[in-house]
Amino acid sequence: MDLPAYVERLRSGAPPKFPADANSLEFAQKLDSQDSLRHLRDEFILPTKASLKKKALDGSIPGEQGIYFVGNSLGAQPKAVREYVNAQLETWASVGVNGHFLDMDQSPLVQWQDMAEDCANKSADLVGASPSEIVYMSTLTVNLHMMMASFYKPDAKRHKVILEWKPFPSDHYAIESQIVWHGLDPAESMIKIEPDSDFLIPTEKVLATIDAHADSTALILLPGIQYWSGQLFDIPRITAYAKERGIVVGWDLAHAAGNVELKLHDWDVDFACWCTYKYINAGPGATGGAFVHERYGKVDFVDNSENPTYRPRLAGWYGGDKRVRFNMANTFVPTPGAAGYQVSNPSALDLASVAAALSIFNKTSMRDLRSKALVLTAYAEHLLDQINAEADAAKPFFKIITPRDPAQRGTQLSVLLREGLLDNIAHALEQNGVMCDKRKPDVLRVAPVPLYSRFEDVWRFMQILRGALGL
Structure with a gap:
């Protein structure tokens, strides 16, 4: 079976049925040779065994490519980042x-005030x-606060926020502090969905909690x-x-954006937020993204009023709105759409x-x-x-x-190791x-990101893991 056939089976919900020789370098390299996206790996710089030993900067950049399965925490560096950042620095200088x-000729960047809009244009898919x-x-987290400031409107009847049992701590802090900010008690207003014994939260449990x-x-x-x-x-x-x-719906897509296919508009999501330093690979702490459904971005002028x-x-x-931004007036006229938030x-550097x-x-494409x-x-x-299978x-x-x-x-497998x-x-x-990536206690998060990971990397990773286990 070739790579496209495996894709077809998995997309249809069928098991992949790997052959007896799947645990071999030859099999992994065969799949890599059939990968139509394999050239994208050359767009990245991946840390190596030698570079990981660096203790001081020396102007060098890894020439080889290591195995980088931690894109769910911080994505690998695209080579284009250096070009784009240098373009910004040259423009500034x-x-x-x-x-x-100014839109500078021979620059990959648009003028600074349009850079956020340009990134939005590149993010539709x-x-x-x-x-x-x-x-x-x-x-x-700032964007989560910004969105909740607009979308979380508690009153005497509706005041609860439904979240999951173990959100990333920052999400918990943001939700809890928003509730306190409104003068409410988190013990009464935070509804946490607990997982089953297998650490997962079935959809039916989410729906039952909503009910x-x-x-x-x-x-x-x-x-x-x-x-x-x-x-x-x-x-x-x-x-x-x-x-x-009648419940407002928001999503934190930190681990989903750039990882799985999303259709936020068609799914009628109210708002969503995501970071860009994991699967999107924009660098540590890089500018985040937010989605606001088009119905919440409308700006209505009634009888040509100056107060929309x-x-x-x-x-x-x-x-x-950029058309009146530099009038320096005190009447706020928002840009239509999400940009108005x-x-x-x-x-500009970010x-x-x-x-x-x-x-x-x-x-x-996200589909590919x-x-x-x-x-x-x-x-x-x-x-x-x-x-x-080789363990007791x-x-x-x-x-x-x-x-x-x-x-x-998504592309992550969380492996709960024996203590x-x-x-x-x-x-x-x-x-x-x-x-x-490791998350205590005892979880190894394995994330072979498709932009820069090979099947050979997966095979080699498993050989090292076998050695560490004494196999």
């Missing part, structure tokens, strides 16, 4: 403040929305992909179910990195990336199962806590030039 208004529904601003609190819930805010287990939530079904009951009507939000200068002048990262996504990821992750799962049945090496159904996960194994395995991986 050459024309100073005029860089806000990434999140399944029109560019006018996308804005790049601030960072993830139990429908009349008193103002907002549901869940992760598209749960960062610890790697579970992909059924975004369209949960969204529709909650909205039918629009959805209330926390406002700032850069959310103002901006507050501050965004960092947006240069975001634009560089998005330029690589524009050389492919997802297709490759389905097979990469299934192959990793197959080899992990083979390793575990009473004492398995690990348990994969990510859903076995490919439709319910006491994590530190030794993490050390062995790093000594062999492999970067992989």
